[in-house]
Structure formats: structure tokens, C-alpha cells
Amino acid sequence: MTTTKTEELIIDAVILWVDGDDEKHQAKILPFLKDSNKITSKKFRTRFDQVNEIKFTIDSILKFASYVRNIYVVTDEQTPSFLKNEHKDAKYKNVKIIDHTEIFDGYEKYLPTFNCRPIETCLYRIPELAEHFIYFNDDFFLINETKPSDFFQNGLPVLRGKWLKFDKDIFYKRFKKAKKGHKAIQQNAAKLAGFNKYYNFKHTPHPLRKTTFKTYFEGHEAVLIENIKHKFRNDIQFTPQGLANHLEIKNKTCVFKDDLQLLYFRSYKKPLIWYKFKLNVKSKNKLFLGMQSLDLCPPKILDYILKWLENRMV
Numbered sequence: 001m002t003t004t005k006t007e008e009l010i011i012d013a014v015i016l017w018v019d020g021d022d023e024k025h026q027a028k029i030l031p032f033l034k035d036s037n038k039i040t041s042k043k044f045r046t047r048f049d050q051v052n053e054i055k056f057t058i059d060s061i062l063k064f065a066s067y068v069r070n071i072y073v074v075t076d077e078q079t080p081s082f083l084k085n086e087h088k089d090a091k092y093k094n095v096k097i098i099d100h101t102e103i104f105d106g107y108e109k110y111l112p113t114f115n116c117r118p119i120e121t122c123l124y125r126i127p128e129l130a131e132h133f134i135y136f137n138d139d140f141f142l143i144n145e146t147k148p149s150d151f152f153q154n155g156l157p158v159l160r161g162k163w164l165k166f167d168k169d170i171f172y173k174r175f176k177k178a179k180k181g182h183k184a185i186q187q188n189a190a191k192l193a194g195f196n197k198y199y200n201f202k203h204t205p206h207p208l209r210k211t212t213f214k215t216y217f218e219g220h221e222a223v224l225i226e227n228i229k230h231k232f233r234n235d236i237q238f239t240p241q242g243l244a245n246h247l248e249i250k251n252k253t254c255v256f257k258d259d260l261q262l263l264y265f266r267s268y269k270k271p272l273i274w275y276k277f278k279l280n281v282k283s284k285n286k287l288f289l290g291m292q293s294l295d296l297c298p299p300k301i302l303d304y305i306l307k308w309l310e311n312r313m314v
Contacts (some may be wrong), residue, residue, distance in 0.1 A: 051295055051297075053309075110229050134151055141288070272304060
């Protein structure tokens with residue numbers, strides 16, 4: 001077990017980002033769609049569309065995790081407007097754009113990809129990435145002051161979640177049509193690591209170690225290739241952060257934490273007052289805020305949420 005002091009760790013942050021409104025991105029994706037009408041489908045588009053929430057993700061790291069050394073934004077020939085050189089604020093000097101070609105070096109034939117799982121699989125290949133890094137989706141936000149020990153303790157990742165049975169081992173689920181979603185790909189990851197149950201993680205930032213990925217994929221290149229070759233999400237894939245978690249568990253190189261410290265929204269069908277209550281009252285003892293598919297949020301609620309985030313990051 002490592003004895004590295006948490007306070008002395010070099011920690012980076014990594015964020016995936018795509019601007020689905022970009023005409024070049026849409027032109028790139030069209031040749032790979034069997035049904036070109038998908039490009040206008042809300043269900044399909046929500047994986048690519050954004051409301052510039054990445055600015056709040058980055059601002060939240062800068063404000064509430066000032067110990068983070070570099071913030072890497074992984075994109076496909078894109079740059080968020082507020083990070084472009086002619087407009088770049090000095091406070092973003094440690095924010096670096098990483099193109100897909102850099103992390104797919106040697107595997108360029110699998111590009112372009114429109115699937116987060118191949119990209120997540122290759123994050124550990126970011127040049128000069130710290131051994132300890134925190135992976136954020138661009139709809140994850142820090143909302144209160146954090147410490148390095150919220151993510152790593154004695155150099156080991158802090159895992160937030162709970163143990164669950166595989167769907168196949170739950171009696172009533174044997175008679176239901178299986179839903180191939182977030183839990184299913186975590187189960188795929190657990191099986192790869194040799195488990196007969198899985199540690200289900202939620203939508204919080206993920207503390208990860210570069211050598212956990214590097215060591216595994218150096219010995220299992222075929223597994224890496226199988227996960228990065230799919231242009232779009234496929235049921236046979238696994239979530240790479242889930243694989244890393246289960247490898248850490250297997251090696252007894254992690255710390256468990258039951259409290260998610262998370263406020264999470266995945267739909268926006270309730271009245272505005274409900275979101276005001278959650279954000280202003282229920283957020284006080286939370287570290288993390290997850291807001292899935294903000295692009296589908298009704299304008300009035302979206303306006304309030306974005307203003308709340310802006311005020312929180314001041």
C-alpha cells in the first residue's frame with residue numbers, strides 16, 4: 001500500500017466535451033449514421049448538445065479544488081469559446097485542450113468516435129497527465145470547498161457507491177426486458193475484473209490512477225481495442241472508470257465512502273420552486289452537483305439554474 005501523503009499529491013482534472021451544434025461535428029457524424037434523421041432526434045442529440053455548462057465545471061474546479069494542477073479538456077477539433085486564445089482569461093492558464101488524436105495515438109483508425117466510452121478508455125494516455133486525476137463529465141460541478149482527501153487518501157482513490165447483484169441474479173429481472181444502460185456497462189466492467197457482483201458508482205467525479213489503466217491495458221490490449229472500436233454506444237462495452245474501480249477493489253488499493261455527497265438532477269419536470277429548494281437548501285452539505293441533459297431543460301428552469309451556477313462560482 002502506498003504511503004504517499006494526500007496533501008503532497010499532484011492531482012489533475014480531465015473533462016470530456018463536445019459541441020453538438022458545431023456544423024463540422026455534424027458533418028463528421030452523418031456518414032456513420034444509418035438513419036440520417038437521427039441527427040435531429042432529441043434522444044440522440046442530448047449526448048452531444050450543450051449549453052456551455054463546461055465553463056461552470058471548470059470554474060467550479062478552480063474555485064473549490066484549487067489544489068488541482070492542470071485541467072485537461074478532451075475534444076475532437078473543438079475548443080469552448082471562452083478558452084479560445086483571443087478571449088482566454090488568465091485564470092484559465094492551466095486549462096489545456098487535448099485532441100482525440102493525441103490519446104488515440106497508434107489507434108487513429110478508430111477515429112472519429114462519437115462515443116464517450118472509447119474516449120474514457122484512452123484518458124490515461126493524455127501526455128504528461130498526473131498519476132492521480134479526477135475525471136469529470138461536463139455536467140458535473142463542485143459546489144462547496146473540497147480537499148484532496150475527498151478524492152484520494154494516502155494515494156488511493158476514494159470510491160463512492162454500493163454493492164449490487166448482477167441483473168441476471170435478481171429473480172424478477174429475469175422476466176423483464178433488460179435495459180442496457182449505466183448499470184449494465186458497470187456490470188460488464190465488474191465481470192472483466194473477475195467479480196460476481198458489482199460496485200455501482202453514481203454520477204460524481206471519479207478519482208482515478210493512470211497506472212491502473214496502463215498496467216491493465218498493457219496486458220489486455222485486445223480488451224482496449226474492443227472497447228474503443230465502436231463509433232456509438234454498444235451494449236457489449238464496459239465503462240472504463242468502472243473497470244478501474246473494480247481493479248482497485250480487487251487489489252485492495254482504494255477507500256470506500258458511503259456518503260455520495262451528491263445533489264443530482266436527471267429530469268426537469270418539476271416546478272421551479274422545487275429546484276430552488278434543492279439548490280439553495282439541500283446543497284449546503286453536498287460537494288457535488290450532477291445535472292444530466294441540461295440541454296433538455298425548460299427555458300425558465302434552465303435560466304435559473306445557470307444563474308445559480310454563475311453566482312456560486314463567483
